[in-house]
Amino acid sequence: MASPGELTLHLDEALLPDGIRRDVTLRIAGGIITDLATDAAPAPGAERLRGLTLPGMPNLHSHAFQRGMAGLAERRGEGTDSFWTWREVMYRFLDRLDPEDVQALAAQAFVEMIEGGFTALAEFHYLHHDPQGRPYAERAAMAQAIASAAAETGLGLTLLPVLYRFGNFGQAAPAQGQRRFLNDRDGYQRLVEASRLAIAPLDDARLGLAPHSLRAVATEDLAWLAGLDPDCPLHIHVAEQLREVEDSRALTGRRPVELLLDHVALDQRWCLIHATHLSGEERDAIARSGAVAGLCPITESSLGDGIFDGVRYREAAGRFGIGSDSNIQIDAGSELRQLEYSQRLRDRGRALLAPPGTSTGVALWQQACAGGAQACGRAIGRIAPGCRADLVTLDPDHPALLGKSGEIALDSAVFAGNALPLSTVFIGGRKLVGEGRHHRREAVRGRFATVMRKLLS
């Protein structure tokens, strides 16, 4: 898709890096904000956006195909259900998917992301091969499916091809259910190059690199992978489950984050997905490094992972962003709310992730935008010159927002609606959502319905 031409917008209110300001005029060219003025009269020909406009939220972690299995793993077994029994359901679900299915599932997830306030995505992509575990003739066929879904829906994409080699710590053999994920180093390098070509037609997409987890790669793979491209964002799952921490200690003598710190120079390139179970030292080391903690509050609730210690991490100036991960539910506001609520349930206080004297909604939105943008490795997450024009406008006529403006409008959007009450979404200067509906909603849902009926039949 070509970028749109020039465009001028007049925002009644906007969340800028220094806070909420009124009467903001944006000039946009080639998808980028080129000029910004505050307290300005509407420019001639400017499109006016009523209500409060936010920088679009980056979604820093997703497995798009899992949108198709939302709700399929909520039946209790005869024993004890856990992340690990859920993973078996997930392996059985993905075993039937071909690239066309993945494209349909991803497009549906992406429409829901955009309608839920997410304007960019880091897709943690590990489903590479055919159901027998053989590479497709077109090695990046699955990556192309993701790229096509992003192209159709307009979502800004950071594609993270995932290196997956082993079944557990200590280079254990992979399980049967993991055969579609596997590559050796050579296969991975070819996948990365094919993925680079797959996203080339997209407007402003980029590539990142991702060792799946300390379970799934050798520790010496970490530095090797980080060296493949010194500019790429690097994402890894870490310390999501207590059993993972226990396995790591039993098999390596180290906790997962300790192991990571032993083998890489953790810095701003890295995004540590989950990082749920941290010692105080690990938590502070991540905060000091400038890396981003990739929190997925709804999925971490759904999977029974546990509660990330956001309170102490924020006090240590740690960076974080949010991801929709399993996509069992998709909404930027709901992720932030669940993040804050999990802290409240544990610490039995309120407004725990905001600095004193600030709005929780504003603090959560700004921090998650900054962390998400860093993790996606793109100039997004701020309404400012030089950044992509990714804009989410709240609906001032929604019951949760009536009569409200400023910080209270954002607090209400995050806490007082079931989903973020938005009216309009621009991505890269393109208006993709009006009156809360993505312009491709019906077409995408139709193909999703066909695939779901096939999968569930």
Added chain:
Amino acid sequence: MASPGELTLHLDEALLPDGIRRDVTLRIAGGIITDLATDAAPAPGAERLRGLTLPGMPNLHSHAFQRGMAGLAERRGEGTDSFWTWREVMYRFLDRLDPEDVQALAAQAFVEMIEGGFTALAEFHYLHHDPQGRPYAERAAMAQAIASAAAETGLGLTLLPVLYRFGNFGQAAPAQGQRRFLNDRDGYQRLVEASRLAIAPLDDARLGLAPHSLRAVATEDLAWLAGLDPDCPLHIHVAEQLREVEDSRALTGRRPVELLLDHVALDQRWCLIHATHLSGEERDAIARSGAVAGLCPITESSLGDGIFDGVRYREAAGRFGIGSDSNIQIDAGSELRQLEYSQRLRDRGRALLAPPGTSTGVALWQQACAGGAQACGRAIGRIAPGCRADLVTLDPDHPALLGKSGEIALDSAVFAGNALPLSTVFIGGRKLVGEGRHHRREAVRGRFATVMRKLLS
């Protein structure tokens, strides 16, 4: 409002007391289900409801006016925020409300409840007097406002006039912010009688009685109040906050639930709201009594109350229902999801509130309907002859439900949408919601907007 005449519905699927059945025909007269057949061909003239129909969910705890302050208390103060600082914001908010305001706020909350799958409500009503603390000339003016909102929106009402006398355990003097709540026994009896008249015009409403909490009444008020009407449901706030438990121990030598057990014969008439902080003995005593634990998972998250031990309580066969309480967010599916997720975050497992081998969505819906119906003291919460025709039909065309039926549809409705994806709601045989919208949505929102602009100006 008069009850509608006779009506026949054909449900593609329905959640009946013994599970999900196909092709269910209901005959309804005077708002009540009179006949039910399964595996039946559509009767001539029957209205067909596509998808899965559930018994409407009772909402067993609400302070309707608080819908107007949703989002106004999320700004962090300079110190530590808590339930108690939130309560100060709430007292300042309600200090400006007159009965007309309360009616507009309540009608908005009730429309959102019905659109969120709640078809009945136990309104815990403590805002009685004028801003100076004087009874209105019409003593139940505020109760009339609630009743009028229920009449307009069609929500089934159990009105609970609240007895509020003291500021804390040990009969401490009430605070200035509590002056609109206060009654002595004589004033309360007059309020109850006036409230009975206020709800008389409603179709199938009923009255309950409610000592606010062990903080706000004398222990000897409990048996007195329970004796005022031996058939009424009895509701009380209990053990929501740790400080409340500590105050109770310091001032009475007993924990709040111990105190309650000392002074009343706890039985099926009682609904214990929150009951968050229980000893094992208290938990088992409530479960044995047949009383209902009135859980408000979203509010208990928002206020930082803590996590109710639903896992051990369910194992002890304890009864529970759900309430939207502060109404910061209104949706039956979201309440059930947050209840289950809080258990998962604490215990780090999955499917924790379902018996082995059952669907979590079905288990949660059935248990909360049964507990909610008992707490409301009305023949609701089941699709069965003799029960009110309170019916919530899921939207089979919603992305979360495409291609799904049976238990998976309900699991997906609860876990895979931001709000319960419903199409149609009947209450007492009246169709109030079609295509997800309450027929009074716009009119009610208009009055709500006017009140919100006044309050926030």
